[in-house]
Amino acid sequence: MTLVKNGAVVENEWVTVDDDTIVPIDQPAIVSANRWRNEKERLRQRNVPIGLRLSSDAVVDDIADALDTIELIALEFPAFTDGRSYSTARLLRERFGFEGEIRAVGQILRDQAQFMLRCGFDAFELAPGANVDEWIDGLSEIAIHYQPAADTRTSTAVLRHR
Amino acid sequence: MYRYDAYDSQLVGERVAQFRDQVQRRLDGALSEDEFRPLRLLNGLYLQLHAYMLRVAIPYGTLSSEQMRMLAHIARRYDKGYGHFTTRQNIQFNWTKLEEAPDILTDLAKVEMHAIQTSGNTIRNTTADPFAGVAADEIEDPRITCEIIRQWSTLHPEFSFLPRKFKIAVTGAYEDRAAVRVHDIGLAMQRNEAGEVGFEVMVGGGQGRTPMIAKTIRDFLPKDQLLSYLEAILRVYNLAGRRDNKYKARIKILVHELGTEVFRDQVEAEWEQLRDAGPNLDSAEVERIAAFFDPPSYEPAETSGYNAKLFEDHAFSDWARTNVARHKQSGYAIVSVSLKPEGEAPGDATAEQMDAMAEFAERYSLGEIRVTHEQNLVLPYVRQSDLYALWQGLRTQGLSTANIGLISDIIACPGLDYCGLATTRSIPVAQRISRLFANLDRQHDIGELRLKISGCINACGHHHVGHIGILGVDRKGEEYYQITLGGRADENAAIGKIIGPAFSSDNVVDAIETLVNIYLEQRYDGERFVDTYERIGQSPFKEALYDAR
Incomplete structure (x- = not known):
């Protein structure tokens, strides 16, 4: 698996553990929202970072109490046509002020990368065989943005009147 | 009308480049059709029954004459010489090639047009009153x-x-x-x-x-x-x-x-x-x-020549009655140009007609054209004193049909003749109805009647809101047509009600005539079809359609 973060390939330091596997004590781990709810206290006591993996139908309010503790949220795209995680990412950034990593996982296309970036994603788990260079190009194909979003890019409505 | 600045142009240019790359990856085989589909659908490119269809956005239905000329060029260069104006005030080219789609978009960008979000699960082209402004x-x-x-x-x-x-x-x-x-x-x-x-x-x-x-x-x-x-x-x-x-x-x-x-x-x-x-x-x-939408500087009104022509020329006054609407500025008129001539596919225009419309717009309407969701065109700024000359010009192009709002001003989807979703044909039914009611005096006597036809349950022909709606349904490979009455899309919007069992393709046009005859028998002075229907209800129509059988 190739991980692209902040526009470059990076080492993935995180391990994703399913609900039946023991959470390693010495490595940053991504767990499901369910597991977080059930094992909150124990997971908090670890001294390594913890992250959450949210399905596309997750409701941000349900995990709001976790946001102070966790350092990464992986948002799932079960299909590239399922656009719920775009809204979830914006809510995490803009409403809840989450500053950790927001990682796009699942079925994602490089042609969607820029939309994701603008909604607050900063990391992308590429599908096996994806062309990394093309992916990174895809993050900046369109330089003009008509509307403000969760990123710091300035919208045309503002640029026009500077 | 709105004009692009450097930001707008850059965005459209970047989007064309992005799409050109996506098409290239599809042609190279780097993208499967499954992967390509959501990408092409973000840019108005559909795979239809016979070819790729490109839907071009006409934001809120406003076109300049220059843009209309480009549409004519595209119809000639990349299609079979015509285009189809849609109920979303857009235009579709039904016979495009995948490898040429990026070139069409490049041509469109030259006149500040694009196909962004004319399809897909996105926010589509926002539509507006065609008489806006x-x-x-x-x-x-x-x-x-x-x-x-x-x-x-x-x-x-x-x-x-x-x-x-x-x-x-x-x-x-x-x-x-x-x-x-x-x-x-x-x-x-x-x-x-x-x-x-x-x-x-x-x-x-x-x-x-x-x-x-x-x-x-x-x-x-x-x-x-x-x-x-x-x-x-x-x-x-x-x-x-x-x-x-x-x-x-x-x-x-x-x-x-x-x-x-x-x-x-x-x-x-x-x-x-x-x-x-x-x-x-x-x-x-x-x-x-x-x-960008400030009113133009209007010239002083000159109406006497117009009024004289209305008396002199019966054909002209017929046209003016249905196709000319009141303008907010005295001395001016809003002209609707019907794309529903007898026996033709509703909303189609040839490249020659598009060029002619561009010419008329420049000469008579401050260079501006509108597309209506009823699939007609509008010239919004015509001086009353120019109406006669404009009408004569329209006549030479087959664009003077005096049927706006009448029974032959039909909305119809492309139907099984083009569409991959349709289950029945809709254009031939529209053509037969318009032939049956070809006599203009009869149509004027019937008055306002909104007839809309969809070739399948997806209702792209808006049959639910037709005063008379026709829905094509497939029954074991045979085309049947279900009729609804009483729908309307105006400020008193209503969904039409099904009148009874569907009619075969052979009988549906006769059924429409039967409905119209009941209305003519029962109407009070000044009542439109839909008014009479709302007053007397379904029964008289239903009896006439079914009891005699």
Whole structure:
């Protein structure tokens, strides 16, 4: 698996553990929202970072109490046509002020990368065989943005009147 | 009309380059059709029965003569010499080649046009009153709002993969010529008691398999809060709209399943959170956009020649009666140009006709043309003294059919002749009806009658809101047609009711004639078909259709 973060390939330091596997004590781990709810206290006591993996139908309010503790949220795209995680990412950034990593996982296309970036994603788990260079190009194909979003890019409505 | 600045041009240019690359990857085999489909659908390219169809956006139905000429060029160069104007005020080219689609987009970009979001589960081209800016009963030109929405919704990062397509319509007038109540969001401009301008916000209207009239969720939304309110609606929909079943994925189903009050509460709660930090424009940007729609400088009225011609020329006065509407400026007229000549496919125009329209627009209408959701064209700024000359010009191009609002001014979807979804043909039925009622005197006697035909349950021909609606249904390989009565798309929008069992293709046109005859027998003075229907109800029509059999 190739991980692209902040526009470059990076080492993935995180391990994703399913609900039946023991959470390693010495490595940053991504767990499901369910597991977080059930094992909150124990997971908090670890001294390594913890992250959450949210399905596309997750409701941000349900995990709001976790946001102070966790350092990464992986948002799932079960299909590239399922656009719920775009809204979830914006809510995490803009409403809840989450500053950790927001990682796009699942079925994602490089042609969607820029939309994701603008909604607050900063990391992308590429599908096996994806062309990394093309992916990174895809993050900046369109330089003009008509509307403000969760990123710091300035919208045309503002640029026009500077 | 709105003109691009460097930012608009750059965005469209970048989008064309991006799409050219996507097409190349498809042609190289790097993208499978499954992977390519959502990408081409973000850019108006459909794979139809016989070829790729490219749908070009005509924002809120306004075209310059220069743009119309480019459409003619595209029809000639890349298609079979014609195009099809749609019920979303767009144009479709039905015979394009995949490898040429990027070149078409490059040509379009030269005249500030594109195909962005004319398909896919995105916010589609926002439609407007085709008489925007010239209607006598208007509060404000709705195209200012439409252009603001166009920019906000273009490549919106959060709302490009919605549960389903999303359509917004805006009217600035009391009389609703934009069918706002059958849209995902309908915005009707209002003035509040303090004299401020805002919108009545209606949500969850639509046609398709489950037709619904939109529900008002806010009586008055201040104009400067529009975009944050739209963002709140779209976010609630994007997160909660159904994705398990394509046919239950439109916002109308969400509003229906939650109930209007619950839905409204969710939108208002979301809006509370983002109204101050949202995408609302500051006044400088609104004023910049609004200035493009300032009224032109009108010339003093000269009407005497026009009135004389009305007396002298019967054919001209027939045309003027249906195709010329009152302009807010005295001495001027709004001219509707019918794309429904007898026996032709509704909404089709040849490259020659497009060039001619560009010419007429330059000579008589300040270079501007509108496309209506009824699939006709409008010249919005014609001096009354030029009407006769314009009409004579239109006659030479087969564009002078005097049937606007009459029974042969039919909306029809492309149907099985082109569409991959259709189950029956619709164009041939429209053609047969228009031939049956070819006698113009008879049509004028029948008066306003909105007849709409869909070739399948997806209802692209708007049959649900036709005074008479016709829906094609396939029965074991045979085409049958179900008739609905009493639908309307205006400010008193209603969904038509099915009158009874469907008719075979052979009998459906006779059935329409029977319905019209009942109306003619029963009508009071001044009643339109739909008025008589609302007064006397279904029974007399039903008896005439079925009891004799």
